[in-house]
Amino acid sequence: MNQEKESEKEALSLESPTFEFLYKKENLIKCLQCGRCTAGCPAAKVFSDYSPREIVRRAQECTADELAKDPLIWLCGQCYTCNSRCPRNNTPASIILDARNKAFKEGWAPEELSEKASLFFRSLANKGVTLSPELFKQEPSLFNKLVDYNKLATLRADLGLPPLNARDIPVPAKALNEIRTILKLTCNKGGPFDDH
């Protein structure tokens, strides 16, 4: 136990690494604004004010903070069609994901999404799984009210499956402690892990 505490302290004392690999300015420079990303984007078809081409242009011109505060970043469906169609190997979806990460970290994410998405985070810390039936007991509207928890729990019980967990066999206690330790070390102060 002491050895574990020491190692944790050692890892914490390291200068916090930066992981801006999803938001590299040198990749953005390569964008030629051809618009193939927008032409194939399902979200651009639904939302007339949304265009991944425009998001990349903004990313080239504005700061990371400005992009993270832009409400348009929440309209992407993360399907990566833009990634596969870009002739310059850019990934607008990853630029958007990086901006979303920053928005969550700084508390700029939309309130309702923030509340609901934090359930995933807690599930990860409490059960080691991102999604589990328990979340639909806690928040019946989580998936557009498409999930009836009681019906799901009955079907699962009939099969001998745990009603609240996505796993046949829960993550063992030692492994769960490891998962929690990693989350504590990697989620910055002010992030969602502060709830615990």
Add this chain to the structure above:
Amino acid sequence: MLTSAKLPQRLYLFKSCVAGTFYPGIERSFRFILNSLNVDYFDDPNQSSCTGFAGHCGVVPPEANLSLNARNLALAYNSGYTNVVCTCPTSYANLKECIRELNDVNTKIAINNVLKAVHYEYKGGVTIYHAAEVLYAMREVLVERAKLSLSQMNIVTHHGCHYTKVFYDEVTGGLWEYPTLLDEICAAFSGTLIDYSERSLCCGLGFSHLINADEYTESTSFRKLESITAEEPDLIVTMCAGCQFVLDRFQRQFEERLDRVVPVLNVSQLIALLLGADKSRDACLQFATIDVAPLLEKMEAV
């Protein structure tokens, strides 16, 4: 890319939180198939979720995603079962992306510093597959063992964006813009494959959009389902529990706007049924929103 000449051995099964929650038959069916063929696999309870669903919403930072998955990959490496098989395309793409990032020396050092606290070290040496690729590689043997055939069945396929569009140059079967992985598997069991206009369109899941219940999911899934139902297929075959959730459940929502409903099955469930798996205990068809029973009548004995 995976061919029958390179059938991976000693498989490390990577769990799917969406499949485990809504369609337990996907993982049960895959294990049924592996057991039928005596394939050696490890079903490790110690792994965490890949975090993908929450990751794409933005709520899990990349540092946490990378570190948790470096631990998952180290678990696979240490077990000696180094061929990691995902039933979920988001896990497949996420784990592959983590490996790509961990190939950077500085990233690897930083992540291994985190892993020191829990006494793991990421050393690489692990390969990521999707379960459908493994089924594709085994299809000839599977057809020999099949008790039922798809000869009376008209089928459409949906491959899942995170399989075809993230690592688009590593797609097995066809090209990313027109993947044929699932089509070739179904054709091996004598199924008739039908094309449809929105073949490469996202199912509509959209991660945060499903939570927000906004226009994206409803509009995109309707566009997809309208183009599928227009072709009047008997079955939609997927390789993603998330896509299956949307295509299965939203049909009920759109019942008055669509001419018909079409059952949805994961490729693992379909093949397990063809091999003689129990429809309730193994394939767990009772979890489907659109009734799958009419399909079973169309499966002819070989």
